[in-house]
Amino acid sequence: MLSRSSVCLLINGVRSYSTAASERVVGFIGLGNMGGHQAANLIKKGHKVIVYDISQDNVNRLKDKGALVASSPSELAKKADVIVTMLPASAHVKSVYCGDNGIFKSIKPGTLLLDSSTIDPQTAREVADIATKHNSTLLDCPVSGGTGGAEAGTLTFMVGGKEADFERAKPYLQAMGKNIVHCGDVGTGQAAKVCNNLVLGISMVGVSEAMNLGVKLGIDPKKLAGIFNTSSARCWSSELYNPCPGVLENSPASRGYTGGFGSALMNKDLGLAVDSAKSLGEPLPLGTTAHQFYTMMVQKGLGNKDFSVAYEFLQKTKQ
Amino acid sequence: MLSRSSVCLLINGVRSYSTAASERVVGFIGLGNMGGHQAANLIKKGHKVIVYDISQDNVNRLKDKGALVASSPSELAKKADVIVTMLPASAHVKSVYCGDNGIFKSIKPGTLLLDSSTIDPQTAREVADIATKHNSTLLDCPVSGGTGGAEAGTLTFMVGGKEADFERAKPYLQAMGKNIVHCGDVGTGQAAKVCNNLVLGISMVGVSEAMNLGVKLGIDPKKLAGIFNTSSARCWSSELYNPCPGVLENSPASRGYTGGFGSALMNKDLGLAVDSAKSLGEPLPLGTTAHQFYTMMVQKGLGNKDFSVAYEFLQKTKQ
Numbered sequence: 001m002l003s004r005s006s007v008c009l010l011i012n013g014v015r016s017y018s019t020a021a022s023e024r025v026v027g028f029i030g031l032g033n034m035g036g037h038q039a040a041n042l043i044k045k046g047h048k049v050i051v052y053d054i055s056q057d058n059v060n061r062l063k064d065k066g067a068l069v070a071s072s073p074s075e076l077a078k079k080a081d082v083i084v085t086m087l088p089a090s091a092h093v094k095s096v097y098c099g100d101n102g103i104f105k106s107i108k109p110g111t112l113l114l115d116s117s118t119i120d121p122q123t124a125r126e127v128a129d130i131a132t133k134h135n136s137t138l139l140d141c142p143v144s145g146g147t148g149g150a151e152a153g154t155l156t157f158m159v160g161g162k163e164a165d166f167e168r169a170k171p172y173l174q175a176m177g178k179n180i181v182h183c184g185d186v187g188t189g190q191a192a193k194v195c196n197n198l199v200l201g202i203s204m205v206g207v208s209e210a211m212n213l214g215v216k217l218g219i220d221p222k223k224l225a226g227i228f229n230t231s232s233a234r235c236w237s238s239e240l241y242n243p244c245p246g247v248l249e250n251s252p253a254s255r256g257y258t259g260g261f262g263s264a265l266m267n268k269d270l271g272l273a274v275d276s277a278k279s280l281g282e283p284l285p286l287g288t289t290a291h292q293f294y295t296m297m298v299q300k301g302l303g304n305k306d307f308s309v310a311y312e313f314l315q316k317t318k319q
Numbered sequence: 320m321l322s323r324s325s326v327c328l329l330i331n332g333v334r335s336y337s338t339a340a341s342e343r344v345v346g347f348i349g350l351g352n353m354g355g356h357q358a359a360n361l362i363k364k365g366h367k368v369i370v371y372d373i374s375q376d377n378v379n380r381l382k383d384k385g386a387l388v389a390s391s392p393s394e395l396a397k398k399a400d401v402i403v404t405m406l407p408a409s410a411h412v413k414s415v416y417c418g419d420n421g422i423f424k425s426i427k428p429g430t431l432l433l434d435s436s437t438i439d440p441q442t443a444r445e446v447a448d449i450a451t452k453h454n455s456t457l458l459d460c461p462v463s464g465g466t467g468g469a470e471a472g473t474l475t476f477m478v479g480g481k482e483a484d485f486e487r488a489k490p491y492l493q494a495m496g497k498n499i500v501h502c503g504d505v506g507t508g509q510a511a512k513v514c515n516n517l518v519l520g521i522s523m524v525g526v527s528e529a530m531n532l533g534v535k536l537g538i539d540p541k542k543l544a545g546i547f548n549t550s551s552a553r554c555w556s557s558e559l560y561n562p563c564p565g566v567l568e569n570s571p572a573s574r575g576y577t578g579g580f581g582s583a584l585m586n587k588d589l590g591l592a593v594d595s596a597k598s599l600g601e602p603l604p605l606g607t608t609a610h611q612f613y614t615m616m617v618q619k620g621l622g623n624k625d626f627s628v629a630y631e632f633l634q635k636t637k638q
Contacts (some may be wrong), residue, residue: 032506034346086529091608121536121537144550144551156550158546181546183538183543183546184538184539184542185535185537187536187537188428188536188537188538191532191533191536191537191538192533192538192542192543192546193545194364194532194536195529195530195532195533195538195547196529196546196547196550196551196552197528197552198528198529198532198552199522199525199526199547199549199552199554200342200523200524200551200552201553202521202522202524202528202605203518203521203522203525203552205338205521205604205605206517206518206521206522206525206605206606206609207518208514209517209521209596209602209603209605210514210517210518210551210592210606211514212515212601213510213513213514213592213595213596213601213603213606214510214511214514216599216601217440217506217507217508217510217513217514217595217599218440218503218504218507218510219503219504219510219511219514220503223502223503223504223511224511224514227500227502227511227515228475228514228515228518231463231475231515232463232515232516232519232553232555232556232560233514233515233516233518233519233522234554234555235518235522235553235554235555235556236550236551236553236554237551237554238518241551254533261361273529273532276532276536277528277532280532280535280536282531282532282535282633283528283633284528284532285524285528285608285612286521286525286528286605286608286609286612287528287529287532287612288522288602289605289608290605291526292604293604302419308502309400314601314602
C-alpha cells in the first residue's frame with residue numbers, strides 16, 4: 001500500500017507533528033495486543049499520552065512507559081485534545097463513545113477522534129454523526145499489519161473522513177504507522193478494510209480448494225503453485241502465503257499454521273462484510289459461503305490458527 | 320507461464336522439429352475457433368497435415384491452406400503418425416477416439432496422440448489407458464490463451480504425460496504455442512488447467528462482490544482497486560482484469576464485457592472442477608457456489624459475455 005506519494009506524505013507528516021501536535025494531549029483507549037503498542041509508539045514519538053483500559057495490567061504497562069492514567073473514557077475525554085481508540089468490535093466502540101461513562105459525556109469541542117478498531121462502516125458513520133453533534137470530528141482508521149506492525153510502528157491506516165480532517169489526523173497516525181491511506185468520506189476506511197479482507201478471505205479458500213484438488217489429481221504442489229503464480233490464478237494467497245505446507249518456506253502453512261492472521265479474525269471481518277451487504281440489500285454469494293467456512297473452522301477449534309489452515313481443514317480426518 | 324527455462328526449451332524445440340518432425344504426417348481433428356488456427360499454424364511451420372471435422376466449411380478452409388482431408392477419424396488415423404485433437408467436451412473426445420469410426424479403429428502402433436481439448440482429468444486418463452492398449456501414447460495438452468493465442472501461435476500448453484513422451488510432443492506443440500509446460504503424468508495437464516480456472520473463476524466473483532460492496536459503501540472504485548492491488552487482495556482479476564467498468568481502460572468491463580473469456584466457458588471449466596472433486600470425494604464449497612453463480616449468468620443470457628460480467632450481474636435490474 002506504500003506509494004511514492006505516501007512516502008512524501010510521511011516526510012511532511014513527521015515535520016508537522018514534531019511541531020504543533022506534540023503540544024497536545026493524546027488520549028488512548030483500548031490497550032490490548034494492538035493498542036498497547038500503538039500507545040507506546042505515540043509516547044516514543046514525544047506525545048503526551050493519557051490512557052484508559054478495563055485491564056489494570058494493560059494500564060500499568062503503559063504507565064511504566066510514561067503514560068498518564070484516566071479512570072474512565074469520560075474522564076480521559078476531559079483532558080485529551082485527540083483520542084485514539086482500538087477496540088474489539090462495534091459494541092465496544094458504541095459503549096466507549098456513547099455509554100454512561102463514555103467519551104461523549106465530557107468531550108471538549110474540537111476534539112479529534114481516531115477510531116482504529118475494525119467495525120462495520122455503518123456503525124462508524126453513526127458514531128461520527130454523534131461526534132459532529134458534540135462539535136468534534138471522528139475518522140475511521142482501521143489498520144492492517146497485525147501486532148508485528150503495531151509494535152514496529154509500520155501499520156497501514158485506511159482512513160475515512162474529510163480531506164482537511166485527514167490532514168489533521170496524519171501526524172498522530174504516522175506516529176503509529178507507515179502507510180496512511182485516505183479512502184474517502186467517513187466510513188470508507190472501514191469499507192476498504194472490509195472489502196480487502198473479503199477478497200482475501202475468499203481467495204484463500206479458493207486457492208486451498210484448488211491446491212487440494214490438484215494434489216489429489218496427482219500434480220506436485222510446487223509445480224501447481226508455479227503454474228498459478230505465472231498465470232491467471234495469480235494472487236497474494238497463492239504467491240506470498242500459499243496454504244499448502246512446503247510450497248513456501250516461510251509461510252504459516254510450513255510452520256503448522258502458527259503466527260499470521262487467525263481464522264477467528266478473518267471470520268470476524270467476513271462477518272462485517274456479510275452484515276454490511278445485508279443491511280444494504282446487496283448480494284454476497286461467495287462472501288457468505290466463505291464466512292460460513294471460517295465459522296466452521298472456528299467451531300472446530302482452529303480459530304487461533306492462521307487463516308490459511310483452510311487447506312488443512314479440507315483434508316480428510318485421520319481415523 | 321513463460322520462464323527462462325521454457326524459452327530455452329522453445330529454442331531447442333524449434334531446432335528439433337525442423338529436422339525429424341517434418342517428415343511425419345500430422346492429423347488434426349476439430350477445426351473450430353481454436354483448432355482451425357492450430358492446424359493452420361502446423362501447416363505454416365512446414366508440417367504435412369491431414370484434417371477431419373464434422374463441418375465441411377471448416378474442412379474446406381484448411382484444404383485451401385494445403386491440408387489433406389480424411390473422411391473420418393478412423394481414416395485419418397490410418398495415415399497419421401501424430402494426431403492432435405481439439406474438441407468441445409469429454410463426450411466428443413470419447414466418441415472421436417473410441418467411436419465406431421474413431422481413431423482407435425485403425426490407429427498405427429507408435430502413434431503420438433495430443434489431446435488439446437479441455438476435459439476432466441479422469442476421462443483424459445481413461446482414453447490414455449486405451450491408447451496404451453493400442454501401443455500408442457496419449458498426452459493431455461489443454462491450452463490457455465484463447466482464439467487470439469491460437470491464431471498467433473502463442474498458446475500455453477499444459478501437458479500431462481511421461482517426460483520422454485513430453486519431449487516427443489514438444490516440437491508439434493511449439494508449432495502452435497509459445498509456453499509448453501510439463502505438469503506431470505497423464506491427466507495433470509487437465510488438472511492444472513481445471514485448478515487454475517477454479518481459482519480464477521472464484522477470484523473474479525470475489526473481486527466483483529467486493530468492488531460492488533465497496534462502491535455501495537461509498538468508495539471510489541479506482542481508489543478501492545488501488546488498495547486491493549497494493550495489499551493482500553491483490554490478484555489477476557483485480558489488477559489486470561478488474562470487473563468494474565472504468566477501473567481499467569482496456570478491460571472487457573470497460574467495453575461492455577465484449578471479447579475476453581465467455582461466462583459459458585468459465586461455467587464449463589468450473590463444472591469440470593466440480594465433477595473432479597465429486598468423483599474424488601473432495602470438498603469444494605466455494606468452487607461449487609461459484610459454478611452455480613456462472614450457471615445463473617448463462618441462464619440469464621450472459622454466456623457469451625466476458626466472465627467479468629459477474630460484476631454487472633450483481634447490480635440491481637433497472638425497472
